[in-house]
Amino acid sequence: MHRIARVAWPVVTALLQGAVSWGVLQYYIPRAIVRWQQAEELRHVGIEPMVIPGLVVFSLAAAFNLWSRLTLAIRGQGVAVLFTPPAKLVVTGPFAWLRNPIATSTIAQGIGVALYTGSALLVSYLALLALGWHLLIRPGSEHELQRRFGRDYEFYRRSVRCWLPMRRRFRPRSALPPIDSSEMLIRHGARRRRR
Known part of the structure; x- marks a missing residue:
């Protein structure tokens, strides 16, 4: 029973967090922008709505987002690094192709919404969302993962891209060579200079 609860809680939390994220980032904010x-009669600022492509992009990105959240919850026993950090480093599933599949698929979902509505202003919103995540959230998350998982995370971080999927999936090595402390991440993602 304890084992089921240990797995169920992160899954429930991941689903709730996903629902809130999707509701706010993919529905309420885009709806307000559109x-x-x-209202300002800025219909000319955009493209012709592409309903079917928008739905396809949104659906594929939503499935990838859900897969990413459930993989992190089940394999990592956590939800999001800043709120409920994973107990285990997750480098399988979507994380084998991309370091931040939840953020990337959230932006892709937004692209689907922008295509669906034909709003160019939504593309600006998505660019700000991606930039904000990259500059404000990612450094703290990566620092926390570095602190928790050390050289295993550092090897993963060096091997897998942040935003664009890899051509080949990441395969962890069983024996990692030591990484010099001058090469490890320090506060806010900055690197120490070599002397």
């Missing part, structure tokens, strides 16, 4: 755009 309504503002229509």
Whole structure:
């Protein structure tokens, strides 16, 4: 019973966090932007709505997002690094192709919404969302993962791209060579200079 609860809690938390994230980032904010755009008669700022491509992109990105969240919850026994950090480093599933599949698929979902609505202002919103995540959230997350998992995370971070999927999936090595402390991440993702 304890083992089931240990797995169930991160899964439930991941699903709730996903629902809140999707509701706020993919529905309420885009809806407000589109309504503002229509109220200000900025219909010319955009493209012709592409309903079917938008739905396809959104659906594929949503499935990838859900897969990523469940993989992190089940294999890592955590949800998000800053809120409920994983107990184990997850380098399988979508994380074998991409370091931040949840953030990437969230942006891809937004692209689907932008195609669906035809709003160019949503693309600006997505660019700000991605930039904010990259500059404000990613450094703290990576620092925490570095602190928790040390050289295993450092090897993974060096091997797998942040935003664009790899051509080949990541395969962890069983024996990692030591990494010099001058090469490890320090606060806010900055590196120490070699002397």
